[in-house]
Amino acid sequence: MPKTAFTNFSKEDNKLMKHIGEAPVVIKLLEGTQGLGVMLAETEKAAKSVIEAFESLKTRVILQEFIKEAGGADIRAFIVNGKVVGAMKRQGKEGEFRSNLHRGGEANIIKLSPAERSTALNAAKSMGLAIAGVDMLQSQRGPMVLEVNSSPGLEGIEKATGVDIAGKIIEYIEQSVAKKSLPKDKIKA
Numbered sequence: 001m002p003k004t005a006f007t008n009f010s011k012e013d014n015k016l017m018k019h020i021g022e023a024p025v026v027i028k029l030l031e032g033t034q035g036l037g038v039m040l041a042e043t044e045k046a047a048k049s050v051i052e053a054f055e056s057l058k059t060r061v062i063l064q065e066f067i068k069e070a071g072g073a074d075i076r077a078f079i080v081n082g083k084v085v086g087a088m089k090r091q092g093k094e095g096e097f098r099s100n101l102h103r104g105g106e107a108n109i110i111k112l113s114p115a116e117r118s119t120a121l122n123a124a125k126s127m128g129l130a131i132a133g134v135d136m137l138q139s140q141r142g143p144m145v146l147e148v149n150s151s152p153g154l155e156g157i158e159k160a161t162g163v164d165i166a167g168k169i170i171e172y173i174e175q176s177v178a179k180k181s182l183p184k185d186k187i188k189a
């Protein structure tokens with residue numbers, strides 16, 4: 001993961017900033033989605049004033065190291081039953097650091113590097129998820145996990161990859177149900 005810190009109204013903004021390193025810093029609302037509530041503070045001063053503003057509203061935020069070299073893009077790996085069944089790269093529109101499709105980003109199929117594949121699989125495994133959407137940034141230090149989604153959407157990834165991911169999920173469910181079903185002689189008529 002990129003270096004990350006949570007605020008807790010401790011007024012220790014300097015300590016938080018030290019943990020992250022230097023500006024620019026990404027500030028996220030704990031409950032944002034579709035890129036809304038994800039901000040980029042270009043300077044330490046800007047970061048501190050944004051943190052103060054949210055503290056005064058009693059809203060907790062996440063501070064995160066800005067991965068500049070990700071270039072406004074992220075990767076979504078879709079995992080079903082311990083396998084990556086599809087992956088896409090989402091590129092934000094020109095001048096936008098957020099790659100969300102809802103913010104005007106574009107998605108394209110991508111072949112994951114071995115490191116990206118194993119990072120995504122490990123992330124899903126450590127969350128105990130058979131089905132997951134793992135979002136990663138491509139950084140100079142290798143793939144970094146941004147988020148693990150337990151109910152990832154299908155539309156964007158199916159369109160970008162051309163893979164019938166819903167079909168793969170149904171197959172997995174059918175196999176799991178078949179494995180768990182009782183032997184015929186134990187089923188009551």
Ligand SMILES: Nc1ncnc2c1ncn2[C@@H]1O[C@H](COP(=O)(O)OP(=O)(O)OP(=O)(O)O)[C@@H](O)[C@H]1O
Binds near residue numbers: 026033072098146
């Ligand atoms: N630390 C970071 N460094 C560089 N870019 C980032 C960083 N964090 C987020 N981004 C960019 O901003 C986008 C939105 O951030 P994130 O996925 O964390 O929030 P969200 O999309 O609003 O939440 P959710 O994925 O739960 O809907 C990412 O897809 C990525 O392109």
Ligand SMILES: [Mg+2]
Binds near residue numbers: 147
């Ligand atoms: Mg996201």
